[in-house]
Amino acid sequence: MSYSITLIPGDGIGPEIVDATRQVLEATGIEIEWLEASAGLSALESHGDPLPESTLEAVKSTDATLKGPTATAKGTGFRSVNVAMRQKLELYANYRPARSLPGVKTRFEDVDLVVIRENTEGLYSGLEHTVVPGVVESLRVITTKASRRIAKFAFETARRQGRSRVTCVHKANILKLSDGLFLDCCHDIAKDFTDIEFDDCIVDAAAMKLVSNPHTFDVMVMENLFGDILSDLTSGLVGGLGVTPSANVGDGMAIFEAVHGTAPDIAGQGLANPTALILSGILMLRFLGEKEAADRIEQAVHTVLEAGQIRTGDLGGTSSTVQYTEAVIAALGPAN
Ligand code: NAI
Numbered sequence: 411m412s413y414s415i416t417l418i419p420g421d422g423i424g425p426e427i428v429d430a431t432r433q434v435l436e437a438t439g440i441e442i443e444w445l446e447a448s449a450g451l452s453a454l455e456s457h458g459d460p461l462p463e464s465t466l467e468a469v470k471s472t473d474a475t476l477k478g479p480t481a482t483a484k485g486t487g488f489r490s491v492n493v494a495m496r497q498k499l500e501l502y503a504n505y506r507p508a509r510s511l512p513g514v515k516t517r518f519e520d521v522d523l524v525v526i527r528e529n530t531e532g533l534y535s536g537l538e539h540t541v542v543p544g545v546v547e548s549l550r551v552i553t554t555k556a557s558r559r560i561a562k563f564a565f566e567t568a569r570r571q572g573r574s575r576v577t578c579v580h581k582a583n584i585l586k587l588s589d590g591l592f593l594d595c596c597h598d599i600a601k602d603f604t605d606i607e608f609d610d611c612i613v614d615a616a617a618m619k620l621v622s623n624p625h626t627f628d629v630m631v632m633e634n635l636f637g638d639i640l641s642d643l644t645s646g647l648v649g650g651l652g653v654t655p656s657a658n659v660g661d662g663m664a665i666f667e668a669v670h671g672t673a674p675d676i677a678g679q680g681l682a683n684p685t686a687l688i689l690s691g692i693l694m695l696r697f698l699g700e701k702e703a704a705d706r707i708e709q710a711v712h713t714v715l716e717a718g719q720i721r722t723g724d725l726g727g728t729s730s731t732v733q734y735t736e737a738v739i740a741a742l743g744p745a746n
Contacts, residue, residue, distance in 0.1 A: 412441035413698055416468040416475040421450040422672025423682035424478025430684035430735040431476060431691045434710075437739045438703040440695070445472055449491045450480025450672075460488045461495060469499060469665060474694050477667040478687070481674070489536060495665065496529045497536075501658035502556060503563040504529040504637060505693070506669055508624075508644035511653060513716035514725060521647050523627045524567065527637020528560040529658060534634045552588040552633060557595035563659070564596075564631035565603040575607040576600070579616045579632040579640065592633055613640070620644060645669055652683030652724040655690035657697065664697055666690040676723075680730045683722040685711060688738065702745070710741035 417432065419425040435442060447465040454460045460480075469475045482490040495501070504527035510520055537549035564576050578596035582589035593610055600608035611619070613636050619626050620640065624647050632640065645654035651670035658665040668686030676682055688711060695704035714720055720737040721727030729737075 412443060413474070414443045414445060414472040415694075416465075416472045417444045417446050418449050418465065418475065418477040418480075419446070419452070420478025420672065421452055421481040422479060422674050422677035424450075424480070424672060426677075426680065426682050426731050427668065427684040427687040428476065428478040430731055431687045433735055434684075434688050434707060434738055434742075435476075435691050435695070435703075437742055438695075438700075438706060439745055440700060440703050449477070449495070453491075454488070461491045461498075466495070466498060469495070470663065474663075474697060475665040476687070476691060476694060477665050479668065479670060479672045481672045490534075493534050493536065496658055499660055499663060499665075500530065501660040501663065501665060502528065502530050502559055503657075503659045504641075505567065505657045505659060506637070506641040506644070506654065508641075508648045508654060510648050511715050512712045513718050514649040514653065516647060516649055518624055518647055521624045521644075523624060523644060524571075524573070524629045525637055525641040525644055526560065526564045526567065526629060526631045527641060528556055528631075528633045529637075530634075531556050532634030534638075550585075550588055550635075552591050554591065554595060557592045557633075558599055561596040561599035561631060562602075564629050565599060565606055568606045568629045569603065573606070573628045575609065575628040576603075577616075577627055577630050578608070578610040579613050579630050579636055580610060581613050581636075582610075583612060589633070596631065616640065617643060620647065641669060650724055651686065652722065653685045653689070655686055655693055657690065657693045659697075664694070666694040666697075680732060681723050682731050683724050684731055684735060685715075685722075706743055706745070707738070709743065710738045713741040714738050 419428045447468040480491045506525040509522045531551045533550045535551040580589040582593045654669040692704045714737045720729045
């Protein structure tokens with residue numbers, strides 16, 4: 411079977427890790443027709459628009475999308491391309507697993523949890539205005555529709571992956587109306603999943619528990635901002651941003667990308683760790699039903715990391731992106 415995949419190189423280290431991931435995916439022998447599309451600063455330069463309509467059309471018309479990170483200026487400039495894409499395409503669920511990797515030493519062993527972040531509303535709704543000079547309002551929108559949809563996604567993920575518990579992370583003690591609604595929706599959806607345990611945790615306590623005992627959690631579901639922050643935290647539990655994948659999922663459509671950004675401090679130097687995007691590529695293969703190829707790549711990444719001789723700077727090594735990519739390809743077992 412042949413797939414058509416939109417490929418968005420993005421900015422900063424994006425083109426380096428996208429190229430590495432593309433090579434690894436192609437080395438499995440799976441037939442992929444790549445449709446290159448631009449987004450971010452590079453698209454602003456080439457198309458005069460950070461998110462050209464042609465890119466959105468490409469994402470809609472292909473089987474899946476593999477995306478490099480895209481840059482967003484702080485405080486000024488165009489709106490985040492990531493937030494805009496997720497909203498325009500209704501990619502409502504951000505799936506961010508955090509799993510310990512062989513050979514990557516961290517404070518905790520055997521971490522295996524999933525952060526599920528609502529991807530379309532909350533404080534990222536883009537509703538900000540200056541009331542009077544010196545006073546700014548940002549609206550945090552929580553709706554029943556989006557809250558029920560993300561809660562259902564969390565429970566379905568737990569069931570599909572044989573996980574036992576979903577925890578709703580919130581701040582409903584203070585944000586009584588908005589997070590109260592989010593929590594109520596989670597409670598309500600939980601009634602349809604009696605095989606999965608359900609509990610809730612206030613976001614500040616969740617942050618403390620994650621850094622003291624991450625094994626307390628299984629699937630965590632939360633609104634946009636909490637998910638953005640806590641998923642970087644959970645990334646730190648398993649080796650950092652260089653090794654954490656993600657998927658933005660809607661109905662019948664998905665964009666796979668690393669959790670990290672454009673890493674401007676190391677861009678263009680061949681130092682980036684492509685593991686996070688390679689693992690995102692594995693999520694993409696599973697989404698497409700290519701389990702065997704996904705397992706082969708996962709095994710190859712584990713083999714290279716466990717051997718420990720070839721690793722990038724973020725994991726304490728001295729290897730380049732290219733050397734690491736070549737090692738992963740060399741470790742790919744033969745197709746059955
Ligand atoms: P960042 O994730 O780009 O970098 C944070 C730190 O992690 C840096 O020290 C960087 O070198 C390191 N790092 C990240 N990925 C790495 C990798 N694969 N290998 C080795 N080291 C890696 O976060 P930062 O600096 O806050 O953001 C930079 C830009 O990225 C901003 O414009 C931001 O808006 C954008 N961004 C884009 C995202 C996306 O497209 N999904 C997500 C997060 C940020």
